[in-house]
Amino acid sequence: MxxxxxxxxxxxxxxxxxxxxxxxxxxxxxxxxxxxxxxxxxxxxxxxxxxxxxxxxxxxxxxxxxxxxxxxxxxxxxxxxxxxxxxxxxxxxxxxxxxxxxxxxxxxxxxxxxxxxxxxxxxxxxxxxxxxxxxxxxxxxxxxxxxxxxxxxxxxxxxxxxxxxxxHKPLYHAAACIISNYTVTLFHIMFKMLIRTGMNEDAAVNAFMPLLKNTVDNIEGLGYISALTGPISRGDHKVVEQHLKSLSYEIPEVEDIYRLLGRETVDIALKKGNLNEEDVLRLNGVLGNKG
Known part of the structure; x- marks a missing residue:
């Protein structure tokens, strides 16, 4: 051919x-x-x-x-x-x-x-x-x-x-953009947050890159629901509240992104079976319920 x-x-x-x-x-x-x-x-x-x-x-x-x-x-x-x-x-x-x-x-x-x-x-x-x-x-x-x-x-x-x-072509492509392009954007946001803590640029990249790679490996090996870890997965609403207070003070432009992603993460944690009804209510109360 x-x-x-x-x-x-x-x-x-x-x-x-x-x-x-x-x-x-x-x-x-x-x-x-x-x-x-x-x-x-x-x-x-x-x-x-x-x-x-x-x-x-x-x-x-x-x-x-x-x-x-x-x-x-x-x-x-x-x-x-x-x-x-x-x-x-x-x-x-x-x-x-x-x-x-x-x-x-x-x-x-x-x-x-x-x-x-x-x-x-x-x-x-x-x-x-x-x-x-x-x-x-x-x-x-x-x-x-x-x-x-x-x-x-x-x-x-x-x-x-x-x-x-x-x-469905636009929706298909939007999904590709979210998982590829916006992963880069999330890394950029993480980078800004770590620089604010006083961490130097090399450490910010090198220390957290293995975390990103292992997360991808876990998604591939376990499925994305089983791969979920972290405070929302544990129902730890007090930690989430601390995150939001720090973001509001240090980098307020990121706060809404954290809340949006957090609410979606509550749904995943619920599917994983980690949360009870009270956990969901407390987390959504901290994050702001979906409008």
């Missing part, structure tokens, strides 16, 4: 390398950055021009690995600049987690098979990001023909495909 890549950023590059190692032929690359295109060519040990026409003409399946705001414009550009016979029956994927195949409608109207092909993974490392695409889950939304193609590709990557309905 001949594959083309539009967008040679972190994800586009990782995808191209992973596909190449899985036996697919990368026959075309197009990037707004000539440097990024040539860097990817060197990694793939191929010699192709940075040319959109080459991607469209030679590829059976084309991955649009662009920022969300640019995907629809690229679909319109391809639909208006190339003959319909070059588009018909080819598979076009975009890799956005948030957008549906509606942004590829101009290509679908010309007979292309379209789908969204979203790796449920994070790609901060440009050099070794391709490794994360193996044994990975992928969210898919699109037509049956594109789905069959996606299953073939994912199978070669030893991954699994999850089918997402069009109407």
């Amino acid at each position: 001949n594959a083309g890549i539009i967008g040679a950023g972190k994800l586009g590059s990782a995808l191209a390398i992973a596909l190449s190692k899985a036996g697919f032929c990368i026959c075309g690359i197009y990037s707004k950055s000539e440097e990024s295109c040539q860097l990817l060519c060197r990694k793939l040990n191929i010699d192709v021009a940075n040319n959109l026409g080459t991607v469209v003409r030679k590829s059976d399946v084309i991955f649009v690995c662009l920022p969300d705001n640019d995907i629809e414009n690229m679909a319109l550009r391809i639909a208006s600049h190339f003959e319909p016979e070059l588009i018909r029956s080819k598979v076009f994927f975009h890799v956005s987690g948030a957008l549906t195949t509606e942004v590829l409608k101009p290509l679908e109207n010309l007979g292309a098979f379209t789908g969204s092909f979203h790796p449920i993974q994070t790609f901060a490392d440009r050099e070794n990001g391709w490794e994360k695409l193996y044994d990975c889950f992928f969210g898919f939304e699109g037509c049956n023909e594109a789905g069959e193609c996606a299953e073939t590709i994912v199978g070669r990557l030893n991954g699994r495909l999850i089918f997402i309905s069009k109407e």
